[in-house]
Amino acid sequence: MLEQIKQTADYIRARVENLPDTAxxxxxxxxxxxxxxxxxxxxxYSEIPNFPxxxxxxxxxxxxxxxxxxxxxxxxxxxxxxxxxxDMKQVTFPIRVMKAxxxxxxxxxxxxxxxxxxxxxxxxxxITDHINLFPENPLRGKNYAELGPRFPAMTEPYDKKxxxxxxxIAAERDIRVMHGVYVGTPGPTFETPAEYEYFRIIGGxxxxxxxxxxxxxxxxxxxxxFGVSVITDLGGKDVTDVPTHEEVQKAAQAAQPxxxxxxxxxxxxx
Ligand code: HPA
Numbered sequence: 359m360l361e362q363i364k365q366t367a368d369y370i371r372a373r374v375e376n377l378p379d380t381a382x383x384x385x386x387x388x389x390x391x392x393x394x395x396x397x398x399x400x401x402x403y404s405e406i407p408n409f410p411x412x413x414x415x416x417x418x419x420x421x422x423x424x425x426x427x428x429x430x431x432x433x434x435x436x437x438x439x440x441x442x443x444x445d446m447k448q449v450t451f452p453i454r455v456m457k458a459x460x461x462x463x464x465x466x467x468x469x470x471x472x473x474x475x476x477x478x479x480x481x482x483x484x485i486t487d488h489i490n491l492f493p494e495n496p497l498r499g500k501n502y503a504e505l506g507p508r509f510p511a512m513t514e515p516y517d518k519k520x521x522x523x524x525x526x527i528a529a530e531r532d533i534r535v536m537h538g539v540y541v542g543t544p545g546p547t548f549e550t551p552a553e554y555e556y557f558r559i560i561g562g563x564x565x566x567x568x569x570x571x572x573x574x575x576x577x578x579x580x581x582x583x584f585g586v587s588v589i590t591d592l593g594g595k596d597v598t599d600v601p602t603h604e605e606v607q608k609a610a611q612a613a614q615p616x617x618x619x620x621x622x623x624x625x626x627x628x
Contacts, residue, residue, distance in 0.1 A: 359447065359454075360502055362408040366451075367458035369407050374399060374423045378430035380625060381461045383437055385568060386469035387588035387610035391618050392435060395424040403436070410438050410448045421452075427626040432461065441546035441567055446496040450575040454505065457579040463520075463628070464576045465621060469610045470564035470587035471601060473554050474538055477563070477589050480613045481536050482620065484524055485516050485585035488540045488570050489562055496571045497578055506578035515577055520584040520628055527623045533616050538563025540587055542570025548601045554593030564589060584624065588613040 371377065384391055392398075403409045403419035411419060419436040434452055438444045456464065472481065501508040521537075528535040541557045543549075545567030549557070557565050564587050576583050590609035591601035 360504065362451075363454045363458050366406060366408045366455045370401065370421070370455070370459060373401060376430045377459055378423065378432045379460055379462045380429060380465070381432045381434070381456045381463070382465040382621070382625070383434045383467065383572065385437060385467040386590070386606065387614050387617050388467040388621060389435070390614050391426075391621060392422060392433065394618070394622060395422060395426050395431065395433060398422055398424040408451065410444050410451065426622065429625055431625065432456065432459070437568060437572070439568055440492060440544050440571065446492070446494050446498070446571055449571045450496045453572050453575040453579070457505070457581065461581060463582045463584070464572075465625065466569050466572060466583065466585040467617060467621070468540075468566045468569045468585070468587050469590045469606050470540060470566035471549065471554065471591045471593045472564050472589040473558035473594055474536070474563040475594070477536060477592065479589060479592060479609050481534065481589040482613055482616050483536045483538045483540075483564055483587040483589055484521055485540045485569075485587060486521060486537045488515060488542055488573065489560065490570045490574065491541055491543045492570060493544060496575050506580065510578045512574070512577060515573055515583060516585055517582040520582065520624065523628055524584065524620055524624050527620055527627070531619060533620065535620070536563070536589075538587075540569060540585065541565040543567055548591075549593050551593065551595045551597065554597070555595045558594065565593070586617055586620065588617055
């Protein structure tokens with residue numbers, strides 16, 4: 359694995375002039391942030407040695423290097439989901455490469471189903487913590503001390519200072535933001551009413567099929583992390599709406615300008 363990380367990082371380093379210290383995973387609801395990145399250089403995943411290739415409809419696969427405001431950034435356009443069949447090492451490989459390239463702060467976004475009864479479809483939720491319900495931890499197996507400790511603390515998975523700054527930015531712009539705990543599940547099924555209820559009872563506010571593996575690996579590598587979810591559907595035992603991929607995409611689209619504004623400002627000001 360160390361050799362693969364090095365090979366991939368070397369490949370990218372040879373192609374990018376100003377390596378950034380900031381990376382953004384453009385999940386559902388944040389795709390249009392690409393339009394605000396200037397002087398873009400695209401590297402398709404298919405050309406990057408050791409990179410898996412994204413397969414899901416609506417997710418294109420590129421690494422993008424450029425500037426967001428005045429800050430050099432690296433963006434992942436499309437991520438690797440566990441439900442696509444990738445193993446945990448593949449899902450989180452790009453995070454390892456980011457670290458090797460010198461990334462110290464990671465911004466992530468996703469779409470999620472809301473269990474918190476205060477939430478509405480289209481809400482932006484700042485992730486304050488997560489619960490890992492994936493069947494495997496991405497750090498299972500041999501630990502390489504070069505990459506991080508065997509038993510990493512997860513006391514502050516999402517950086518409190520970045521959360522406070524995001525709150526301030528949202529307040530200045532009168533954008534409603536919720537806070538919550540993200541439950542990461544393998545998918546690809548949406549939850550049964552009893553499962554949404556269960557996730558709420560154990561302390562979850564929203565549930566989705568990504569993010570947790572990447573954040574675990576980023577924290578293992580001592581990167582600072584900020585995450586947001588767009589609430590695209592609501593679940594629970596009293597909810598009869600049937601979530602669909604189309605509905606999720608539509609709700610994410612509607613929330614996109616608000617998500618984007620928060621992220622853009624945050625990256626500019628942190
Ligand atoms: N459950 C799991 N993942 C999701 C959901 C959901 O309700 N909505 C968007 N991603």
